[in-house]
Amino acid sequence: MKSRQKTLLQKGKNVEEVLNELQELKKLDLDWKKGRAFSMVYYLGEAEIELMSQAYKMFMSENALNPGAFKSLKKMEKDLVYTVASLLGDPDILKGSFTSGGTESILLAVKSARDYALKKNPRIVPEMIIPLSAHPAFDKAGHYFGIKVIHAPLNENYQLDISALEQLVNSNTILLVGSAPSYPHGIIDPIQELSEFAIRKDIWLHVDACVGGMVLPFMEMLGYYVPAFDFRLEGVCSMSIDLHKYGYVSKGASIILYKNKELKRNQYFVYGGWNGGLYGSTGILGTRSGGNIAAAWALMNHIGLDGYKNIVKTVVDTAQKLIYEVKQIPELQVIGNPISTVFAFTSDKIDIYELADELAEKGWLLDRQQTPPSLHLTVNYIHKDYVQDFIQDLKTAVQKAKQFKLSHLTNSFVKNVTKTAVKILPEKMMSKITENITKLASGNGLPQKTAPMYGMIAQLHNTKDIEQMILEILENMDD
Numbered sequence: 213m214k215s216r217q218k219t220l221l222q223k224g225k226n227v228e229e230v231l232n233e234l235q236e237l238k239k240l241d242l243d244w245k246k247g248r249a250f251s252m253v254y255y256l257g258e259a260e261i262e263l264m265s266q267a268y269k270m271f272m273s274e275n276a277l278n279p280g281a282f283k284s285l286k287k288m289e290k291d292l293v294y295t296v297a298s299l300l301g302d303p304d305i306l307k308g309s310f311t312s313g314g315t316e317s318i319l320l321a322v323k324s325a326r327d328y329a330l331k332k333n334p335r336i337v338p339e340m341i342i343p344l345s346a347h348p349a350f351d352k353a354g355h356y357f358g359i360k361v362i363h364a365p366l367n368e369n370y371q372l373d374i375s376a377l378e379q380l381v382n383s384n385t386i387l388l389v390g391s392a393p394s395y396p397h398g399i400i401d402p403i404q405e406l407s408e409f410a411i412r413k414d415i416w417l418h419v420d421a422c423v424g425g426m427v428l429p430f431m432e433m434l435g436y437y438v439p440a441f442d443f444r445l446e447g448v449c450s451m452s453i454d455l456h457k458y459g460y461v462s463k464g465a466s467i468i469l470y471k472n473k474e475l476k477r478n479q480y481f482v483y484g485g486w487n488g489g490l491y492g493s494t495g496i497l498g499t500r501s502g503g504n505i506a507a508a509w510a511l512m513n514h515i516g517l518d519g520y521k522n523i524v525k526t527v528v529d530t531a532q533k534l535i536y537e538v539k540q541i542p543e544l545q546v547i548g549n550p551i552s553t554v555f556a557f558t559s560d561k562i563d564i565y566e567l568a569d570e571l572a573e574k575g576w577l578l579d580r581q582q583t584p585p586s587l588h589l590t591v592n593y594i595h596k597d598y599v600q601d602f603i604q605d606l607k608t609a610v611q612k613a614k615q616f617k618l619s620h621l622t623n624s625f626v627k628n629v630t631k632t633a634v635k636i637l638p639e640k641m642m643s644k645i646t647e648n649i650t651k652l653a654s655g656n657g658l659p660q661k662t663a664p665m666y667g668m669i670a671q672l673h674n675t676k677d678i679e680q681m682i683l684e685i686l687e688n689m690d691d
């Protein structure tokens with residue numbers, strides 16, 4: 213038997229030392245408090261963070277697995293579900309749960325739709341149809357729960373193409389999905405048409421409002437144009453709404469809602485045969501920290517309706533200002549017609565990933581996207597102070613990117629794969645790959661830094677290879 217490695221310190225460090233080390237570790241991270249990140253973090257300010265940490269601290273050890281033991285958490289969860297439901301439909305009929313995030317909300321919706329369909333007809337082999345722009349959490353759900361995932365194409369406005377979708381439905385279809393809006397382009401799918409079609413075919417419709425659930429209702433109240441997207445449409449059976457995005461709650465907070473109690477019942481898991489007694493859980497998790505629930509409850513009660521309306525007005529106006537400015541730059545094109553807080557732009561003149569590299573040098577983090585190659589911005593409250601800074605740097609970066617020539621690479625295959633697939637990987641992964649490959653490759657006339665990377669990319673023939681590569685990177689992430 214191998215001897216056990218001693219990694220836990222024999223004698224622990226004192227409190228001050230541990231906290232100092234954490235401060236040091238923080239320096240490795242992106243400076244999101246200065247509005248540099250157009251993804252990952254949603255930030256109102258220090259006072260709100262302080263409130264949430266106090267609330268979190270009060271309930272972090274309490275366990276929401278057993279709401280009978282912690283009636284406080286039960287009440288807070290009920291309040292949160294009711295509050296969010298009241299934004300999207302009739303809160304006295306809608307039912308739902310607090311979950312750990314958009315992914316858990318989506319996994320639960322897919323599982324519920326599957327079990328609901330299987331109860332009606334146990335012989336089906338479940339399939340679901342999602343737009344190409346739907347979040348990969350649905351593909352993950354398909355993978356976890358053994359459901360075939362069919363991707364429906366988008367129309368010229370980057371919305372789900374309804375007529376294409378209609379061709380894909382068959383007797384095994386258990387679920388249709390639309391986003392309000394989509395993460396990649398910030399575009400709202402035609403939910404009304406989807407709803408009518410879902411009713412006609414008697415198929416469960418989920419609306420993924422992870423991004424829009426805490427934005428669109430307030431926009432509507434403020435008088436902005438918002439197409440119908442929620443439970444006021446008859447066909448909508450479930451919705452996912454993230455609180456840890458535009459609710460500005462700390463990470464680990466989302467809501468899943470169902471049209472009624474009967475649909476929600478499919479979400480639960482119960483097991484009666486365990487030695488430890490009867491077991492039941494509402495969601496994917498077993499033990500759930502009360503901290504996240506309390507933090508969400510504290511922040512949402514603190515901000516209130518007027519607060520969220522003000523925030524949404526500020527953020528939508530900021531996003532629309534950014535969209536306007538990007539449209540003034542002749543090399544760039546905004547994708548579709550995004551009306552809320554998320555958008556993406558592409559270019560027919562410059563290499564958009566090169567532009568991302570140039571922006572990264574100035575400290576800006578934007579997601580790199582594919583088909584079409586584009587850069588992505590989730591605009592949040594903190595960005596209100598940085599529109600001019602960003603646009604100025606963007607204009608400079610466009611000029612620099614114009615000078616970048618892929619043509620010095622002779623191999624057009626390498627060029628294409630590089631352009632369309634690999635540069636979408638976050639820098640961290642890229643440098644990891646480069647690092648690994650540098651060990652293997654020798655000089656072949658290409659520039660020092662990029663040569664090994666391009667050399668390796670040329671070996672990759674399809675997305676399966678790239679997926680395999682990403683898998684290996686994930687596996688080795690903690691090495």
Ligand SMILES: *Cc1c(COP(=O)(O)O)cnc(C)c1O
Pocket residue numbers: 313314315316318347349391393394395420421422423454466
């Ligand atoms: C973020 C997001 C998700 C997934 O949510 P997580 O909180 O990251 O698990 C799903 N759908 C959309 C539209 C999203 O923006």
